[in-house]
Amino acid sequence: MSQLICPLCGKFVSVRYYEPEDFEDDIKRVQVRGxxxxxxxxxxxxxxxFDDGDDPLFFKLRDRISKLYFLFFDDEDMSDEEEELLDDINTALKLYYEYPFDNLIGAALALLAQFRDHEEEEDDDEDDVVSEDDDEDEEVESEESEDEDDE
Structure with a gap:
C-alpha cells in the first residue's frame, strides 16, 4: 500500500483514497472535548x-504554503518587473545577508523578520526607558514623603 505524507501537516494518507478535489478550500481550527x-x-x-488574521497559525501556514508553492512553480520565469524588485531587495539586504535571495517570498520573509526584530528591540528600549522613569518617579516620591515626615 502506498501512502503520501502531507507536506503541510505531516499526516499520512493512502494514495488510493487521496482525492484533494473533494477537500474544502478552507483551513479550520476545531476544538474537541472528550x-x-x-x-x-x-x-x-x-x-x-482565515477569519482571524492575527492567529499565529495563519502566519505559520502562510509561510509553509509559500514554500510549497515554490516547490511546484520554482521554474516559472519571473517578469522583468519582479526581477528588478528582487534585485532592489537583494541590494538593500546585502548589508544584513551574505547570500542573495533567488525568490521574492524568501526576500520578503527576511525583510519581515528583520522588521520584527527591529520592532522588538524598540519595544525593549521603550520598556527600559519607562522603567527608568518609574524608578526616578519613585525616588522623587520617596524624597517628598521623607521631607513631609521631617516637617
Missing part, C-alpha cells in the same frame, strides 16, 4: 484560520 473513556469526542467549536 466524552469520557472509550466514548469518543465531540466538537465544541470550529473556526476558519
Amino acid at each position: 466524552k469520557g473513556r472509550g466514548k469518543g469526542t465531540e466538537r465544541e467549536w470550529t473556526v476558519s484560520v
Whole structure:
C-alpha cells in the first residue's frame, strides 16, 4: 500500500483514497472535548484560520504554503518587473545577508523578520526607558514623603 505524507501537516494518507478535489478550500481550527473513556469526542467549536488574521497559525501556514508553492512553480520565469524588485531587495539586504535571495517570498520573509526584530528591540528600549522613569518617579516620591515626615 502506498501512502503520501502531507507536506503541510505531516499526516499520512493512502494514495488510493487521496482525492484533494473533494477537500474544502478552507483551513479550520476545531476544538474537541472528550466524552469520557472509550466514548469518543465531540466538537465544541470550529473556526476558519482565515477569519482571524492575527492567529499565529495563519502566519505559520502562510509561510509553509509559500514554500510549497515554490516547490511546484520554482521554474516559472519571473517578469522583468519582479526581477528588478528582487534585485532592489537583494541590494538593500546585502548589508544584513551574505547570500542573495533567488525568490521574492524568501526576500520578503527576511525583510519581515528583520522588521520584527527591529520592532522588538524598540519595544525593549521603550520598556527600559519607562522603567527608568518609574524608578526616578519613585525616588522623587520617596524624597517628598521623607521631607513631609521631617516637617
